[in-house]
Amino acid sequence: MNEESKVNILLVEDSPTLSHLYRTYLEKEHWSVVCAESGTRALELMYLHLPQVMILDLKLPDMIGLDILRRVIQDKLPCAVVVVTGYGSVHAAVEAMREGAFDFIEKPCNAERLLCAVNNALKMRQMETKAGHTEATNLDYSGFVGSSPLMRIVYRVIDKVAASRATVFITGESGSGKEVCAEAIHRHPNSPRSEKSFVALNCAAIPKDLLESELFGHVKGAYTGAHIDRLGVATRADGGTLFLDEICEMDLDIQSKLLRFVQTGTFQKVGGGKIEAVDVRLVCATNRDPLKEVEAGRFREDLYYRLHVIPIALPPLRERKEDIIAIAKRFLVEFAKEEEKKFVGFTTETEELLFNYHWPGNVRQLQNVIRNIVVLNQGMLVTPEMLPPPLDKPNPIVKPLAVPAIIESRDNPTQYELSVEPIRPLWIVEKETIERAIAICGGNVPKAASLLEVSPSTLYRKRMFWQKE
Numbered sequence: 001m002n003e004e005s006k007v008n009i010l011l012v013e014d015s016p017t018l019s020h021l022y023r024t025y026l027e028k029e030h031w032s033v034v035c036a037e038s039g040t041r042a043l044e045l046m047y048l049h050l051p052q053v054m055i056l057d058l059k060l061p062d063m064i065g066l067d068i069l070r071r072v073i074q075d076k077l078p079c080a081v082v083v084v085t086g087y088g089s090v091h092a093a094v095e096a097m098r099e100g101a102f103d104f105i106e107k108p109c110n111a112e113r114l115l116c117a118v119n120n121a122l123k124m125r126q127m128e129t130k131a132g133h134t135e136a137t138n139l140d141y142s143g144f145v146g147s148s149p150l151m152r153i154v155y156r157v158i159d160k161v162a163a164s165r166a167t168v169f170i171t172g173e174s175g176s177g178k179e180v181c182a183e184a185i186h187r188h189p190n191s192p193r194s195e196k197s198f199v200a201l202n203c204a205a206i207p208k209d210l211l212e213s214e215l216f217g218h219v220k221g222a223y224t225g226a227h228i229d230r231l232g233v234a235t236r237a238d239g240g241t242l243f244l245d246e247i248c249e250m251d252l253d254i255q256s257k258l259l260r261f262v263q264t265g266t267f268q269k270v271g272g273g274k275i276e277a278v279d280v281r282l283v284c285a286t287n288r289d290p291l292k293e294v295e296a297g298r299f300r301e302d303l304y305y306r307l308h309v310i311p312i313a314l315p316p317l318r319e320r321k322e323d324i325i326a327i328a329k330r331f332l333v334e335f336a337k338e339e340e341k342k343f344v345g346f347t348t349e350t351e352e353l354l355f356n357y358h359w360p361g362n363v364r365q366l367q368n369v370i371r372n373i374v375v376l377n378q379g380m381l382v383t384p385e386m387l388p389p390p391l392d393k394p395n396p397i398v399k400p401l402a403v404p405a406i407i408e409s410r411d412n413p414t415q416y417e418l419s420v421e422p423i424r425p426l427w428i429v430e431k432e433t434i435e436r437a438i439a440i441c442g443g444n445v446p447k448a449a450s451l452l453e454v455s456p457s458t459l460y461r462k463r464m465f466w467q468k469e
Contacts, residue, residue, distance in 0.1 A: 007031040007122065010051040012042040012068065013084070014061050018107060022055065022084075025111040026118070039063035040380065043071065043344040047333045050140050051079055053121045055114070057107075058085035058096065066099060071345070073100040075326065076147075076446070080121035084109060142184035144177060145330045146323030148446075150315040154181070161310050162188030167262070169307050170285040172314030175364030178285040179245060181314060185283060186241040193281055196240030201233045204246035211254050216261075218270035226271065234267055238278040247307070248286040248293045252300065259303045282307070317359040317366065322446040325351050327363060331370040332382065339374050346382045348458065353384055356453055357391055434459055 009026055013019040014037050026033045034049055036042040039060045046054065046068075054072065058065035069081050080102040096104050102124065103117045141155050161168060162185050170178045179200060185191065186198045206214050213223075217232030233242060244250075250258065261267045266277045284307050286293075293299035317324060329345065336343040346354070359365055369388060377386045384392075437448040438459070449459050 007053075008049055008051040009033050009118065010036065010042065010045055010049060010054045010079075012036045012039075012054065012056045012060070012065065014038065014057060014059075021108075022114060025114055028111075029115065029118075031118075037061075039065070039068055040342070040344055042068050044333055044336070046072065046077065046079065047329050050077065053118050054079050054081045055118070056081050056083050056101075058083055066096065069096065069099050069101055075329070080124055082117045082121055084114075140330075142187060143180040144184065145327045146320060147326075148315075148320035148322040150320045151323060154312060154314065157310070157312055158184050158188060159190070161185060161312075163190040163192065164310070165281050167281075167307050167309045168283045168312060169290070169310065170283065170312045170314060171290065172285070172287065173316045173362055174287045175362035176314040176316055177363055178287075178314060179243065181312060182241070182243040182245075182283040182285065186243075186281070193240045197237050198241050198243065199233045199237035200243040200245060202245045204249040208251040208254070211250065212257060213270045215254070215258070216267045216269055219272040221271065223271065229269075232267075232269070234261065234278055234280060235276070237280045240280065242280045242282050244282070244284045246286055247284045248288045248290060248299055250299075252298075255300045255303050259300065259306060262303070262306045317362045321355060321450045324355050324359070324366070327366060328354055328370055331367050332374065335371050335374040341374050341378065342380050343374060343382060344380050347384070349384050350382050350387065352454060352458060353387060353391055355449075430462075434462065 007029075009031050011019060011022055011026070011033055013022060013035070016037070019035050019037070023033050023035060034045055034051070036045050039062045042054075042056075042060075045051075054068075056065045056068060060068075065083065065085070069083070071077075072079050072081055081100065082103045082105065083096040083101045084105050084107050086107045102121045105113055105117055141151075142158070144151060144155070158181070168182070168185060170181050172178050172181075182200070183198055187194050201214060203211060213226075213230065213232065215232050216234055217230050218226050220226060220229050257267070262282065264277075265279065266275050268275055290299060290304055290308065294301050294304050317327075325346070332343050332345070335341075354366075361368075369391065372388045373382055373386050376388075379386075434448070434452065437452055438445060441447040441451070445459050452459075
């Protein structure tokens with residue numbers, strides 16, 4: 001069974017007997033089943049495994065199943081939820097379906113009813129598949145986490161370029177995931193090099209007088225300290241992919257030798273006279289504007305055009321705000337497991353702070369922030385007090401106040417009075433503003449939230465409250 005056809009199911013059931021029974025039913029279909037006996041464990045596993053289907057008991061020892069269902073809907077997780085409960089009633093069924101459950105069955109249920117519900121849920125998921133990717137794939141794509149429109153563009157380019165041997169030139173700010181992108185190209189199922197070596201070299205981390213040796217290797221006695229023959233990264237990547245990070249930091253004289261290597265696939269070791277040939281797929285990256293480096297004379301124009309065959313521009317985190325919370329939750333679950341902590345999520349206030357921060361250090365900075373939180377704190381939910389600097393002192397965006405219109409007084413043209421509209425309740429103004437933003441964005445709540453500079457969960461919560469009123 002290949003990865004695309006693999007079915008992951010999360011079974012949330014506190015009864016060991018029923019859990020074992022349902023698991024037996026499901027595994028007969030050759031589905032992969034992960035079990036959770038509590039709500040806390042379910043929250044942890046659903047972010048780790050991103051199941052296509054969740055079978056959810058409504059009554060759990062530490063929380064009600066509806067809270068988990070609401071989290072799935074709120075975070076737009078690619079998971080169809082089938083609710084199973086022994087405390088079923090018309091009210092419970094209606095409530096679960098209204099909250100977003102795909103199906104509702106009472107326990108104990110037989111194999112036929114359970115498998116029918118799961119199969120129907122999987123069919124629904126398949127109908128939502130677009131451009132060969134499910135939402136789950138877009139949310140968790142070969143090291144990337146995120147399903148924002150900008151990242152889906154990146155995923156599509158990776159899909160198309162993976163099978164080629166064309167050189168790829170990745171640009172993006174520091175911490176935006178350039179090496180992750182390079183490795184995703186190399187490891188892609190369509191890549192003929194995926195089973196071979198992926199070798200990375202950071203050109204900025206190597207002294208310029210040693211860079212040629214790191215790149216092509218050297219022979220014994222080539223220079224002081226060269227006591228043995230040494231292979232360079234070009235040789236070690238033979239048959240696979242060579243990733244040259246921060247390539248704009250490369251000295252001009254090394255650039256000329258790299259150009260020859262790109263053109264011919266051959267090189268000479270430092271101090272050697274033998275011409276060697278290798279077969280490598282070259283992927284380059286920089287956090288600078290390469291064209292500006294060419295204009296400034298710091299990067300060879302002919303080398304630029306040799307390397308800039310397939311460009312991929314990685315967006316900074318602040319331009320794909322829809323992905324921030326999903327990435328943060330993935331790091332939180334991962335680090336909590338490493339540190340043996342109990343964290344499973346964030347409070348709404350914390351999510352809003354994470355969402356509204358501008359993240360100059362991108363995903364790497366977010367990763368460090370979450371690790372800091374997990375190491376230094378205890379609890380299940382991350383609160384604003386746990387955020388490290390500078391997030392503990394958010395810098396609010398100051399917006400200009402609306403200025404009332406000033407008109408001449410009818411009785412005395414030299415006097416003026418304020419034209420004031422009737423004051424309406426704040427909640428009505430807020431509701432109208434939110435609904436208008438969502439309508440302008442074509443029903444895309446995360447996009448509307450980004451423009452309104454609030455968390456998507458805030459909009460979902462407010463709309464849910466208004467619907468109940």
